[in-house]
Amino acid sequence: MRFLRHLGAATAAAAIVVALGLAWAHFGAQTLAPGPQIRFKQEIVTMPPGSRQPHGTVAAGHGMRGGGIRVGPNGLTVIRARPFDLGLGSMFDPVNLPILRHTVVIEAGVIAVVVALDVLRRRSRRSWRAAQLAAETYRPDDEP
Amino acid sequence: MLYDRAGPAAGTGRRRRVAARTRLDFWFDAVLLLGYTLAYSYGFTGIAIHEWLGIGLGLALLLHLTLHWDWVIRETGKLLRPRGHDKLIWAVNLALLVAMTLCVASGIVISRVALPQVGIYTLGGPFWERLHVLSAEVTLGLVPVHVALRWRWIVRVGRRLLTRRSAGSAGRPG
Numbered sequence: 242m243r244f245l246r247h248l249g250a251a252t253a254a255a256a257i258v259v260a261l262g263l264a265w266a267h268f269g270a271q272t273l274a275p276g277p278q279i280r281f282k283q284e285i286v287t288m289p290p291g292s293r294q295p296h297g298t299v300a301a302g303h304g305m306r307g308g309g310i311r312v313g314p315n316g317l318t319v320i321r322a323r324p325f326d327l328g329l330g331s332m333f334d335p336v337n338l339p340i341l342r343h344t345v346v347i348e349a350g351v352i353a354v355v356v357a358l359d360v361l362r363r364r365s366r367r368s369w370r371a372a373q374l375a376a377e378t379y380r381p382d383d384e385p
Numbered sequence: 386m387l388y389d390r391a392g393p394a395a396g397t398g399r400r401r402r403v404a405a406r407t408r409l410d411f412w413f414d415a416v417l418l419l420g421y422t423l424a425y426s427y428g429f430t431g432i433a434i435h436e437w438l439g440i441g442l443g444l445a446l447l448l449h450l451t452l453h454w455d456w457v458i459r460e461t462g463k464l465l466r467p468r469g470h471d472k473l474i475w476a477v478n479l480a481l482l483v484a485m486t487l488c489v490a491s492g493i494v495i496s497r498v499a500l501p502q503v504g505i506y507t508l509g510g511p512f513w514e515r516l517h518v519l520s521a522e523v524t525l526g527l528v529p530v531h532v533a534l535r536w537r538w539i540v541r542v543g544r545r546l547l548t549r550r551s552a553g554s555a556g557r558p559g
Contacts, residue, residue: 351529
C-alpha cells in the first residue's frame, strides 16, 4: 500500500513535468532556439588495415587515407540505400563503439571532477575544523 | 540505515551483511546507469534499441523515484535548514527529474520505430526533436553528477558487496 502511494506520488511528479513540457510546446515553442535536429556530428573512424567494411556503411570519399570509413550526416549509424531506414543495422556494430566510448568518457570525466571537488571540500573543512579546535584549546598560560 | 546485522551470530563475528534493500538500490542503480549510457549512445545501439531502452528507462526511473520517495519527502522538508550539501543533491535531483522526464516524453513523441511497431503513431515536430536533444545533453551532464555526489555510499556498498561475494566464492568447496 505504501509502495503504491509512493508510486502514485512519483507518477504525479512526472506528470507535472510532462504537463509543463506540453504547455511549453503549446505556448512557447518558438522559445526553444532552432538548432540541429536529431543529428550527430560526422565522425571518421580509421579501421585497421585489411579489415572489412561494416555492412551498411559507405566508403570514404576524397581526402581520406588509411582505409577510413566515412559515415553520413547521422553520425556513425548505418547508412542504407533503402528509402525508410530504421537504423537496425547499426545495432552493436563495433564500428560504432567510439560513440559509446565518447559517452563513457564524458560520464567518467564529470564523475572524476565531482569526486575530486568533494574530496577537496571535505579535506579543507577538516583542516579548518582542526585549526578551530587548536585555537580553542590553545592557552597562552600553558606555555612554559 | 544502510546495513543490518546478520542475525545473532553476527554480533560475535562482527560481520555485517548488506541489507536487501541496499543491495536492490545498488544493483538497480547500476543497471540504470548502464541503460542510460547505452540509450544515450544512439549511434551505437541503433534507433530501435534506443527507443525501447528509452521507454524502459522511463519506467525504471519512475520505479527509482518511487523507491526513494521517502528521501524526497525528508529532504524537501529539510530545505530551510542551514546545510549545503543535501540542498545541492536535492537541486541536482530535481533538475535531473525534470530533464529526464522531458527527455523520455519528447522521445516518445518523436518515436519513429518503437511506438509505430505497436500501432501508435505520434505527431512529433521540430520542437519535440529539439527538446529531446537539449534534455538529453542536460541529462548527460547531470547523471554523472547525481552518481558522483553519492560516491562514498557507492564505494562503501560496492566494496562490501564485492568483498562478500569474493569471500563467499573463496569459501565454497571445490
